Structures are given as structure tokens and as C-alpha cells.
């Protein structure tokens with residue numbers, strides 16, 4: 001299976017992963033042979049690209065940390081919480097959330113050897129739901145690698161689901177504005193962590209560490225974040241991890257005000273701001289765990305050759321194993337002597 005940017009998708013290609021919307025409805029099944037109508041439909045959805053199953057990349061296997069159905073029900077649960085809360089319906093959802101959180105935590109712990117490696121195929125309109133589910137899963141992965149106790153992992157994943165719930169109190173026009181916000185709008189927007197904290201503590205029964213992580217997910221390590229300008233270890237441990245997961249997913253997504261950044265660009269951005277915006281320990285864990293060159297993607301080497309990323313090596317995220325496009329041979333950038341002078345110069349996305 002390999003990843004193709006949307007402009008390279010053609011009729012006749014076989015879809016490698018099913019495509020679904022935020023409500024969990026399947027739009028196109030896995031192994032669908034794409035028609036011209038399917039191709040224009042995928043483009044219309046606004047997804048940046050899809051996974052395609054082809055003969056060449058047959059042995060490139062994409063393993064996910066969290067099973068697709070668990071991920072899908074996470075998106076549904078988030079959607080449910082947000083829509084009900086926005087409609088003033090305060091049915092207790094702690095149990096449904098807790099069940100899904102447990103499944104995610106179990107998946108994360110079981111798949112300890114799998115690197116987080118996904119270019120999320122998400123549509124533009126349903127951003128908040130996909131984003132919250134992604135942040136929950138990614139935070140769970142980072143938390144597990146930080147050796148958090150299982151109970152804290154559960155709280156961290158729960159906080160991932162709920163971190164932006166305060167946005168239901170912010171005018172949607174402000175949230176999706178493809179322009180610079182006015183001072184007044186910016187203040188309203190920056191109030192969402194506090195609004196979320198108050199909403200959750202007033203209406204639900206979540207543990208205090210979940211509430212704090214929601215409250216503090218925009219605080220900066222150097223004390224220049226919001227809303228309370230907390231600093232370093234004044235910021236709760238879960239919020240420090242959540243912050244990295246939130247920024248990673250937001251930057252790799254398509255938003256009204258920016259195109260998705262490449263994973264490599266985002267990892268570099270976050271590493272560059274370690275100790276300033278981000279907690280250094282959380283950054284260190286992220287740099288070892290997130291695939292800079294996700295499996296299935298095409299890259300260019302410094303000698304001009306191209307290959308598909310076949311496998312990543314933990315801790316050496318810049319030196320994956322590739323399947324070369326010209327010869328079909330595998331090249332391990334970490335261990336093959338012939339590859340020691342080569343670097344990846346470009347991710348083709």
C-alpha cells in the first residue's frame with residue numbers, strides 16, 4: 001500500500017483503505033477500483049491524498065497503533081459529545097467515553113512496537129471531530145512512551161477528546177476564519193480552554209487531571225501561553241503532552257488558513273521550539289516516536305532516486321528502509337553501507 005497525493009489519483013487505481021466521514025459512514029470501501037466519478041468525489045471531499053493498493057507496494061504494510069474501528073468510534077463519540085453539548089443536552093457520556101478510552105489505551109499498549117505513522121485521511125468540514133480523536137490517540141501514544149501509569153493514560157486520552165470542547169462557546173465564524181482575527185475575536189478564542197474547563201467541571205464527573213489538561217493545553221513551557229501563563233512544571237504533566245499532540249495534528253491538517261504541513265516540517269518546528277513553547281521531555285519522546293517519513297510515502301534521495309518508505313526505525317526517524325522505484329530493491333538507510341552517504345531530500349506529497 002502506498003500514499004498518493006490527490007493530484008496523482010487516477011481511475012483504475014485500487015483504494016488501500018476505506019474512506020469514511022466523521023459520522024462513521026463509509027464513503028468508499030477498501031479495495032474499491034476507482035472510477036472517474038470516485039476520483040472527482042475524493043477531490044471534492046478535500047482530502048489531501050489517499051492510500052492506494054498496488055503491485056509495487058504490496059509488501060509495504062501499514063500498521064496502525066489503534067484499530068480503524070476504534071478510531072472511527074472515537075470520532076463518533078467526539079462528534080456526539082460536541083453536538084449534544086452545543087445543543088444544551090447534558091446526558092452523561094462518561095461511560096461511553098471511558099469504554100472507548102480503554103480500547104484506545106489497550107491498543108496503544110498492545111502495539112508498543114508500532115510507530116505512530118499515519119497521514120490521516122480527513123475531510124475538511126469535520127475537522128474538530130477528527131482532530132480531537134487524533135489528538136487523543138497521539139497523546140495516548142506519547143503518554144505510553146513517557147511511561148505514564150495506565151490510569152493517567154486513560155485521563156490523557158479523555159482530555160484529548162475534550163480539549164477543545166470550550167470552542168462550542170466560540171462563534172464558529174471566528175474558529176474557521178481564513179484571516180487574522182481582531183483583538184476582540186482573539187480574546188474570545190483564547191478563552192476556550194477556560195470555558196471548556198468550567199463547562200466540564202460544572203456538568204460532568206471527570207477526574208481533576210482531565211479537567212486541568214483541558215484548561216492548560218495552550219500554556220507554553222516558558223510561561224507565555226494562555227489562559228493563565230503557567231510555566232514549566234506548574235503546567236500539569238498531561239497538559240504538557242497534550243500540547244505537543246495538539247500542535248502536531250493541527251499543523252499536519254488542512255485548515256482554512258493553511259495547507260497541511262509535512263510531518264517532517266512539523267517535527268522540526270516542534271523540536272525548534274523545545275524549552276520555549278513545548279516541554280523538552282515531551283518533545284524528546286515525540287522526536288523518537290513520530291514517523292517523519294510515514295510508511296507508504298514516496299521520498300527523493302540525495303542521489304536523485306526515489307523510493308517508497310517501507311519501514312521506520314525507532315529513534316532514527318530520518319533513516320527509514322525504502323523500496324526503490326527504479327529497481328524495486330530495498331534500501332535500508334540506517335544499516336546498508338551503500339546508503340551511508342545518502343540522505344532524504346524530499347517527501348513527495
Ligand SMILES: [Fe+2]
Pocket residue numbers: 163164192217218
Ligand atoms: Fe485548543
